Amino acid sequence: MGNIKDFSAIVLKKTAFSDELFMLRVLPEERIKQPNPGQFFLLKSWEGLDPLLFRPFAPVLAHEDGSLDFLIKVVGKGTQIIRSCMEGAKVKLRGPCGNSFPDPAGQRLILIGGAVGIAPMVFSYMNYEKKLPVKLILGVPGAGWDDFCESDIFSNLDLEIFSDDGSIGRKGTPLTLFEKGEIGEGDEIWACGPIGMLKALGTAIDAVKENQIYVSLEARMACGIGGCLGCTIPTKWGPRRVCADGPVFKWAEVSWNEL
Numbered sequence: 001m002g003n004i005k006d007f008s009a010i011v012l013k014k015t016a017f018s019d020e021l022f023m024l025r026v027l028p029e030e031r032i033k034q035p036n037p038g039q040f041f042l043l044k045s046w047e048g049l050d051p052l053l054f055r056p057f058a059p060v061l062a063h064e065d066g067s068l069d070f071l072i073k074v075v076g077k078g079t080q081i082i083r084s085c086m087e088g089a090k091v092k093l094r095g096p097c098g099n100s101f102p103d104p105a106g107q108r109l110i111l112i113g114g115a116v117g118i119a120p121m122v123f124s125y126m127n128y129e130k131k132l133p134v135k136l137i138l139g140v141p142g143a144g145w146d147d148f149c150e151s152d153i154f155s156n157l158d159l160e161i162f163s164d165d166g167s168i169g170r171k172g173t174p175l176t177l178f179e180k181g182e183i184g185e186g187d188e189i190w191a192c193g194p195i196g197m198l199k200a201l202g203t204a205i206d207a208v209k210e211n212q213i214y215v216s217l218e219a220r221m222a223c224g225i226g227g228c229l230g231c232t233i234p235t236k237w238g239p240r241r242v243c244a245d246g247p248v249f250k251w252a253e254v255s256w257n258e259l
Helices: 077-083 116-129 193-204
Strands: 005-016 021-028 040-044 055-057 057-063 066-075 090-097 109-115 134-140 159-163 189-193 213-216 232-235 238-241 249-251
Touching: 005 077, 021 090, 040 057, 055 077, 055 134, 057 116, 066 077, 077 213, 077 232, 109 116, 109 193, 116 134, 193 213
Parallel strands: 109 134, 109 189, 134 159, 189 213
Antiparallel strands: 005 021, 005 090, 021 066, 040 055, 040 090, 057 066, 213 249, 232 238
16 A cells, blocks of 8 residues: 555635535644645545445645645535535545656646546646646636636636636637647646546647646546556556556556547
8 A cells, every 4th residue: 555544634624616616625633645746535524334435536735734625526425425524524534545647758737627627737736837837727617617717726827717618718628729739749738537538638649749648537436545446447558447557647558449
C-alpha cells in the first residue's frame, strides 16, 4: 500500500453551489502524505455497510493547515449521505491513492476538466502555475454550475469556460479549442472528465505530440489499492487497474473503443 493509509478527518466547511453540487473541506486528524496532482482519496461519511463502498474524489485544493477541499456532485446514495455532513462531523478517508501526472514536458500546460473532472485540474494548476504557463479549461452543462464557475476558486487563474447551452462562458465544449486552432505543438494536455470527452481528445493529436496527452480516468472503486480488480480498464498492454495503475494514463495507451 506504500503511503496509502486509512484515517479520520473533521469536516471544517461545506459550501453548496447548487442542490447537487458542493465542496467539502476536511482536516485530517493525523499527519498524512500530501497528494500529488492526479492522486485521489476514498471518502466515507457513514457507519455500516450500506452503501458498501467508499467514494473516490480528487482534491481541488490543499491548504497550509493540512485540510483538503473535495468537489462532490450528488449522483447516488453515497454522495447524498456525504451531502448531509455538518461542520464538525467525522469522515473516513483512504489515500492518497493512485499514480500522479508526470512533470510536464511541454512548453505550456493545458488542463481540461469536464464537470467534476475539474478537481484534479485545479489542483494541478496550483502546483505548476509558477513553473510554466498553464491554462485551465472547464466544460460544464450550464444551468446549475453558475455559482461554482463564479467562485473564488478561480480567482486570478487563466481560465476559459465552455457550456453546452452557452449560458456560462463560450458555447461548446473544451474540444472547441482544437477546432479553432488554439492548441499548438508545444502544448501538453492533461484532462479529466466523461469518457466521451476523453476519447475525443484523439482529435488533438494533429495539434500536439501524442505522448503529451494524459488523462485521469474516473471509475467505481472498492479498495483503492488494486486488490479487487473492480476498476479494470482495457489498454494496449492488457488490463490495468484505475486505482493502482492509474488513474493517470497516457491517452495513447487506453483502448478507447473497448470502454
